[in-house]
Amino acid sequence: MSILDNSDNYKCWRDKKLANVVDDINLCMVEIANPFALTIAEKTAIQRLCEYNNFALFAIKAQKDYEQAIIQINHQMGLVDYDQHLYAQNNGLAYVTKSNKIGQLGFITYTNKALGWHTDGYYNAIENRVRAFSLFCIAPSVTGGVNQWIDPQMVYLLLREENQDVVEVLSHPQAMSIPEHKVNGKVRRAKSVGPIFFIDEIDNTLCMRYTQRKKNIEFLNSTELQQALALLDDLLKTKTPYHFEHLMNANQGLICNNVLHNRSMFVDHPSKPRLLLRGRYTNRVTRALNLL
């Protein structure tokens, strides 16, 4: 029985989470001396944060080869199975920047527009589920481009403490569907149907797939689900101690177990546009073996 349908299991999980969660962003930043050889202390600090908060921020010194530095950090944290994303380049990293490339047009990620709350890869099939991602800033914008995020497990906990019916309906197996994506009549991505909250069968952790974009998204046609979505969106809009906000500076990054996140619109520097490296993975950040 999972925490979704067993209240004793849920309470035990909830109490442990609340006892260990870190709500001070300054305690969530890990300074990494050498991306190519993390110390045990650096690795443990990231693992501990990812265990209880599902994310860690990190900072590195200027590098000659940022791609390799990020790939190596991720690799040492267990992120090896990267998503075969349409715009992922070598080793699965994507360059997130304002783009005029044909093919990336129409994808809001590659504009300077605001992005609503979402988890990455919410449209992916189960076999290609995104369980973790990393975001690293090579060049920040002049203004804007602020990220906000919240651990989806904390969203579940807060909603369930208010009203258990809400999380039950959000866990409906057909709660959210994304129609297939076609390019020139060819199906590039199949239709994706599934719950918003679910237990990942691989490691029994509570996960979430969600987007606030309403375009091209079909939600289960029920009043209960509409009400639950309104409560979810209300919660995301408010500020709780578990909402985090940070404008990533150059050489700072986020590594996480696919937290819910958004981005504000931004203005690029005329000669040095905002550039982030993003990796998406089908596995999660490695768990520490000896956490209390």
Ligand SMILES: [Fe+2]
């Ligand atoms: Fe994203």
